[in-house]
Amino acid sequence: MIELETEVVVIGAGMAGLMAATALSDRDVVVLEATDRAGGRVESVRQGDYWINLGTQFTEGTGPLIEALERHQVAMGTLAGKKVALALHGKQVDTSNPFGLMFRSRMTFLDRLGLAAVGARILAAAPFLQMNPGNRLAKRVRAKLDALSASYVLRGIGSEVARDMVRSWSGQWMGCEPEETAATQFVFSMGILLTDPAKVPNFSLPEGGNQTLTDVLATDLGDRLRLNSPVTSVEWTEDGVVVDYADENGPARIRARRAIVAVPSDVAVKLMPGLPPEYRSAFDDIRYGRYVVVGFFTHEEGPQRWDDYIAVSTPQLSFQAMFNHAAALRGPGARKPGGALACFAGGAVADNLFELTDEEIVNRFTADLLSLYPELEGKLDEGIVRRHHRVVPFWAPGGRASLPTLRRHLGPVHLAGDYQLDMPSLADAASSGERAAEQVRASLPRSAN
The missing domain is CATH 1.10.405.10 (Guanine Nucleotide Dissociation Inhibitor, domain 1)
Incomplete structure (x- = not known):
């Protein structure tokens, strides 16, 4: 087994983990991500001038997320007047x-x-x-x-x-x-x-999609970000943390002085068998919303009925909302041809859709989208399907009482994720990552750099 040592290990490269690692980029930090891409629930696909967010739909809020977008000079599409x-x-x-x-x-x-x-x-x-x-x-x-x-x-x-x-x-x-x-x-x-x-503060769409920022953060981390490296266990003492994971060469281990665990609640419970009962119970109180998303790039020309709408609620269709990502690019002047639409279903509707094939989902959504906008007939690209079994955290009645527990660190292990905040959002995930990084920094000796 390969063994490495580092000052800080971050587990999970979603928005919380990326922001935590970025805030600690002047320290010796390694980020372990189980999948083949960074960003977690943030995913965008692009085609020409347009993009579709297939995970988190919008960027909103204040604090570290907006500051990072501005610091990295990510252009923001305007939703003013939409x-x-x-x-x-x-x-x-x-x-x-x-x-x-x-x-x-x-x-x-x-x-x-x-x-x-x-x-x-x-x-x-x-x-x-x-x-x-x-x-x-x-x-x-x-x-x-x-x-x-x-x-x-x-x-x-x-x-x-x-x-x-x-x-x-x-x-x-x-x-x-x-x-x-x-x-x-x-x-x-x-x-x-x-x-x-x-x-809704700073309700906006980064040009190129929400993934524009996570791509920038991942690129900045370079080889400190290790994809396809699923963690199997996190154990700790007062002095440090031992993280077992797997990479392309097989089992591996990292010994670190501090860890930031930035994964969904049910994953955190599996990775940390030594959780005290109150933490395990608090994690168990968290539930996650489910979504099915189908994105369509479109090929219409001239002004359209949906141009000025960022979202259309559709309670009587097979999807519950249609989001118009191209609205962020629609300003004064000639309208560019084409567009990008995302059809969204959540909760019990998504649960039922999970039982269907991708083709069946696309066929249902296409038929209902055309019933809403018949003028799109023959102008839709093939639908791009994403099934999200775990997205927005929420609490059952009475469950929020355990929230303060998850804001406290476990010795050298710090937690990050939007489940820590009252109103979960992408901005809250970023804030939790930066807060965990600040706690870690305060607990470590000053860097010699």
Whole structure:
């Protein structure tokens, strides 16, 4: 067995692991990634001027992620003036005014009443989640939402349309059903979108896709990033860490002073058999959303109905949302031919799709996309399918109480991942990686360099 020594070993080259390793690039650091590519749930495919995000759809938030995009001079496509739409009963309606949309779309009185009740419940609770967490009333509201499932917004709602829309929102934004998740994350996300999507901070699309940044970070790490190197165990004492893994030559081992474990919760439990019970229990509380994504490069010319929309919610189709990545490139002047669309299904819808072949999924999504936009007939490239069994972390009612445990390090082992934060996102994953790196740096002697 080959044995190496390093100062810091980072396990996992998703956004959290890449940001952690980058923040420690002046130290002796090695990154082990089980797969043949860096980026984790961040994946983009490119064709000409366009790209499709086949994993995480958007970049949003503040902090290390945005700073890294700016530092590496990654151009950002603008979403200023872009909108979100709802496709219902064959009609596409702008959702910038959620109450106005009820009267412009083809809803019955019962549907309008049900949707108004759902919206009122979300909007009544959402402001408290944006208050200072120390506020006493905000604390009480948060505690109540943490204990409730998101399905509380559907209590007493008889409208099938309203129920379909709530399930679609939960599926497309969290990859789960309302009954699965605590209400907190659902209410916060939907509250912002219902009041003003522009409030989502730095909601944008890096040109070339989200993978543009992870590619840059991976390139900067050079041979310190080791792909196809699955870790089999992580053990530690007060003095250091021993990581067993496999590479192209067989079993290998790294001895390090510190480790940053930046992998999904269920993987972390498998890699660290010595986890104390409270950590194991906290990891077990984390659930993950599921998604199926089909991306289509398109070959239309001239202005199109979807050009100004970054997303169209489609609760009555085989996919729950259509994301228009080309919207970030649509500005004043002549419209370039072609485009890029991603059709998204999550939660129970994705679970059912997992049982189908790629061809069957593409055929379903293609038929529904053409029912939405018949003018795309003959102008779609072959669909690109991705099945994601583990994407956005969420908590069942009561599960968030164990979250503080996962923010504490285990001696020389530090944890990173967006499961550590209240509202998981790509930006949160980056923040957790940088925070773990800062903790590691503070615990090590000053570098001699």
